[in-house]
Amino acid sequence: MLTFFAALFLLIVGYLVYSKFVERVFVIDDSQKTPAYTQADGMDYVPMSWWKGSLIQLLNIAGLGPIFGAVSGALYGPVAFIWIVVGCIFAGAVHDYFSGMLSLRHGGAQYPTLVGRYLGKGMKAAINVVSIILMILVAAAFTAGPAQLIAQITPLSFMAALVAVFAYFLLAAVLPVNKVIGKIYPVFGAILIFMAIAIAAALLFGSKPIPNLTFENLHPGELPIWPLLMVTISCGAISGFHSTQSPIVARTMKKESEGRKIFYGAMIAEGVIALIWAAAGMTFFGGTGGLQAALASGGPAGVVNEISTSLLGTLGGILAILGVIILPITTGDTALRSSRMMLTEMASKWVDAEKKNVVLIFTVIVATPMFFLSTIDYTFLWRYVGWTNQVVAAVMLWTAVSYLLKEGKAHWIAGVPAMFMTAVVCTYIFYAPEGFAMDYQVSLLIGAVLTVLVGAIYVWQIVRHKQLKLKELTVHSA
Template identity: 35%
Template sequence: MATFIIGLVILIGGGALYGHFCERVFEPDDRETPAYAKQDGVDYVPMATWRNALINLLNIAGTGPILGPIQGILFGPVAFLAIPIGNVIGGSMHDYFAGMICTREGGMQMPQFVEKYTNRGIYYLYDVFICILLLLVGAVFIYTPGDIFNTQILGRSGAPSDPVTWVIYTVIFVYYLIATVFPIDKIIGRIYPIFGAILLISAVGIFVAIFAKGYPLTDIWASWNTVGANGANSGFNYGAYFGAGPFADGAKGIGGHFLPIFFVTVACGILSGFHTTQTALVSRTIKSERKGRFVFYDMMVTEGFIAMCWAAGTMAMINLGAKAGGVTMLFDQTTKAWTFNALVNGKMAAVSATSVVGILCKNALGPVGGMISIIGVIVLPITSGDTALRSLRLTLTDTFHLKQEKNSQRLLLAAPIFALVYVILVWAKLDANGFNILWRYFAWSNQMISLFALAGITIYMFENNKARFAWMPMIAGTFYSFVTCAFIAHAQIGLNLPWVAAYTVALVWTVFYDGITIHGGVKRAKAISSSGADTVAA
């Protein structure tokens, strides 16, 4: 429990201090924001700070800060420290500067941000990359809330052969279409306060239950081999999983490769490239630059809090064991993977990570409170999926300079986008391993896309006489260039290289990434300096 509390102190206290520092570095002022300068009643709409903050939180907090920590806590209590440290100096900083730069640049979207602060070649690469990512986000965030609702609320199988499965997907799909096409303050701005209330009940409820029920949490300095409430078989050896074992029956851990696997598994609670596509949206509705820290930085810290609660709650369920109402980790000899197991109709059965959501909610908050919390979990991905597809529409609009003043024009552009999303969704549901493949590419690409923003933030600092602070985005950029490259170089969905080769490739790529980023920043600073000197001479 103490490690969890220390992590919360780092997250909240560190977030307050570093957030203030980020604000001092950027220097927000009272200039007119795009919400007023370009007000159009559709995308550029002044909205209250609390509404902007809530929209941004719900936009960025999909299933990532829930399903990621549920899987990531298997690495042990080190997660309680890695999540807050990474969130404070990485994810929250990334979201704040991206959101604020987009605000100051007239509400530009991320492709234009990348084009301005890198070059046209990287811009084209980013444009393709972000469109693919947003399509994957749309598909994932229809699939996961649909399945949670189907299995945890309705108690159905969620199988593709069940017509109810497709009815639920279609309802979410139609809502996404409405939210994507209609003005932001007419749909998203009105319905999100309701969603936000449910979200807060869910997260705070689990947080309170962790202390009120005295859930067993493992500390980083104690034994990582838990016993559980019903004997040795109900516990889990986090230390062996973190390393290479030993486990019985040929079970294995992750071989000590905490880096990079953990940071791809627990993506959204620490740092997520997808977030910049959402902060760019909010940059068009924020009333004052001085509210940016609360809207951008503090909402990412809040997402870190959500991730911490779900990580702790899941650890508690594992430490309790299935017989005490939690879950038991068992190694599946067929898939060669660790699986969550729970008592289903009195018998031990493997359950998905989404089912762990229901188990934790009901154990922590009882039947009624648990059901409300489950609804909150369903809301999270839905409120990210709708704005992901809205962001994709805006990206295409800005890239190809398309007119979007009328609903018919927006619907015409949204139609092919949604057709592609539905094709991906059908494939993921019908293929036995489709969703696993979809989720892995989504998780990796989500982190990879952050490198573009971090490079752009670094170059922005060089261009605006803030080069002495370039280390801030460079720390995160260096770290995640190594993480994403090492992961895809080793993974079977990537190059499938041995770990030594994967780490070598990642090291070379990281040096290259740092080199071209710093070179771009220095070159931009010199160009600005020369331009200023020429102006003075003239």
């Protein structure tokens, strides 16, 4: 239990201290008008209060991610606490802050546009495809589960429930951000927070102690911690999906100083939620063996339902139903909205993105494959979400590095986590069954070689920018 409290304390300190350091490196300017005012359109660019933006951001980036991922990651034991804390403070929250604030600085630009600006047009073209595929996969993976549960507790069939969910998706994606998302998301965000706090209280006052830190790998299947844990627990530590969601709220901010609370703060809140659910997974079933059996029989949704109803009774059952139905749906609708925003931004040279029929057409274009994929096996989809998600995260961190290098700022705050995530994805794709399924030792070697190559490029860019700065100083002094 001591480890749990220490981890919670560090997350809070991380927000109070490191977020301010990151903000000072970025350098905010509240005298600048934000896109919510300079590009106000009544659709996506609508000023909203920071507290509402924070809750919307939390729900956009969280959903069931920090619950399902943390429960699955708990199979590795208390070492998962380390990844949640370190990953959240130094990687995930930095990633989210820069994805939101760079979007804000560039007129509410979408993630691929930011990538193109700082990493080149070739990378932008590739990441446009990857990020839209990621959002389609996430929305599809998070839609089938709620539809199945709706079919179980109502007279609706699975297909009818699926159609109903996607009807809501279309509504939320084409209406102004303050009409649906701005009104109901803060409420759902509060439910997510309350659910986590209630579970934490039940654990702390329960008879089973939360296990303390051990560096031993407790996974019953003997799967390696590196790099699997860093892909299993993404939401709650670092998730590339967040960089596709941050522009939604960036387009509603009233001033730049709100970014620390909205982007960095929401990520820390998600880390706390992941910490609680990881602790619940390790504790409730009496160890990782019991958790593995529960996951095998009922999946993450079944585990969440069993923990909630057992610890919280009727209230827990209601919360579990709300969580398993509402939270993934809110991830799906913003994924659809972000996809629509990316497509319209890509096509802005040829079409007027403000026209209602254009908004509807682009929404339907991305909703169609989402609907089709939601009818196939959830676990099959989720295998591909993990790696794609972390590739997007690594690219966003390198985008932040490029920005900081050009500005002559402390690039290492994004560079160190960018190198780490590069090592994760380079190793994972060669080892994972959805990748090349190679021998573990061989995968480690290939991942290390690729990471060293990327590191060499990083060092070269540092030297190059220093030479450019020196040349500029020489010219000015002359």
